[in-house]
Amino acid sequence: MIREGCFVSRLLIIDDEEDICEIIAEVAQSCGFETSMVSDASLVMHKLDTFTPDAIVLDLMMPGMDGVELLRVLVDRVKNAKIILVSGSDARVLNSARRLGSAHGLDVVAALEKPLDIPLLRATLGQVTAGANKAVTATDVGQALAMGQMILYYQPIIEIATRRVKGAEALIRWAHPTRGILLPADFMEEIVKENLMESLTDYVLTTAVHQVARWHHAGEDLTVSINITASSLLDLTLPDRIITMCGQHQIPPEKLILEVTETEAMKDVTRTMDVLLRMRIRNIGVSIDDFGTGHSSLRELQRMPFSEMKIDKSFVMDVVSNRDCAVVVNSIINLGHNLGLKVTAEGVEDVRIWRMLAERHCDYAQGFYMAKPMPPEEFNRWMINWRESNRQEDAGVSALSPAAPIQPQTQPQQPS
Secondary structure, eight states: OOTTTTEEEEEEEOOHHHHHHHHHHHHHHTTTTEEEOOOOGHHHHHHHOOOOSSEEEEESSSSSSSSSHHHHHHHTTTSEEEEEEEEESSHHHHHHHHHHHHTTTTTTEEEEEEEEHHHHHHHHHHHHHHHHHHHHOOHHHHHOOOOEEEEEEEEEEETTOOOOOEEEEEEEEETTTTTEEEEEEGGGHHHHHHTOHHHHHHHHHHHHHHHHHHHHHHHHOOOOEEEEEEETOTTTHHHHHHHHHHHHHHHOOOGEEEEEEHHHHHTTTTHHHHHHHHHHHHTTTTEEEEEEOOOOOOOHHHHHHOSSEEEOOHHHTTTTTTTHHHHHHHHHHHHHHHHTOOEEEOOOOSSHHHHHHHHOOOOOEESSSOOOOOHHHHHHHHHHHHHHGGGGGGGTTTTTOOOOOOOOOOOOOOOO
């Protein structure tokens, strides 16, 4: 039973098999959802007139109107709902549908094969309701920025061939006074909605430069990668502002790497190229992030002055188990190297992925196998332990078999 006053998430189940609907509803209700079911695709729009869901379980194999058509129809009706796809189709079809939903702008959080794994379904629904209970308001976000509650965590980036700590990616977190550490998914939508992205970007840049300076003056040769949005890329003053920051803190500009996604870089190619080129002239690194998920042409990629490329983790995490992902990852590594770029693989979750990337001569790795994102003090302790554990290299351990990763124990694992 849901306690009075608690937030109740609403789940819409769309599946032509009524017994499946009832099973999902039973599991969802045990997770705290209010549920509603539709077994006829033609009635979905009518149902949405009376029931606004926070999440939707959608079967791809609906008669009359299949799940792919429904995804297209749902775009304007449930833009903010979490979508869980289910199907008896093979994993390749499910993964393609998931990417299609994301391309439409829908928040597709999982793709589950039938027959349903009930513990996995329960865990997925549990994550959805946990996220809903952490909903924040625009006022909360504005106050958080003003009160300095936004902080940066750092996730190590490792050179695969040498196991050297090359640098780190700076990742924003909200140190909420009552809810603990919140991830960007919990508040970034409100940041954008309230036009606070410029303020947040300035904060991230300033904080990251401070941290680079601390490492640099302590004798650490580390880079810091910072995510930049499309609006920042259109700011013609950005290169000069960054150079001024570097000068004030006496750090070489090449210690900073700005990451921009394919999609963002292509919104205004000419102006973006202006800003990125001026970055590169000033020796600031520029990386194309989440490569493989956007819509850039090879011509535009070749024209842009990138120095690095990051393979999206959706490909890397499945590189061992999914032949198609392995082909994509290998092709991206070859493409990057042929264009003279360094290549980083995100989402390195275990030793099998590490070894496969090493065999394919990928340059850098980032992921939970080495370490999760952590505050600077924890990062420094982790780095000491990592270097100590990897002194085995001198005894003949190859890059294909790295020493066991050292991970801090004080922070639960969480996505970046």
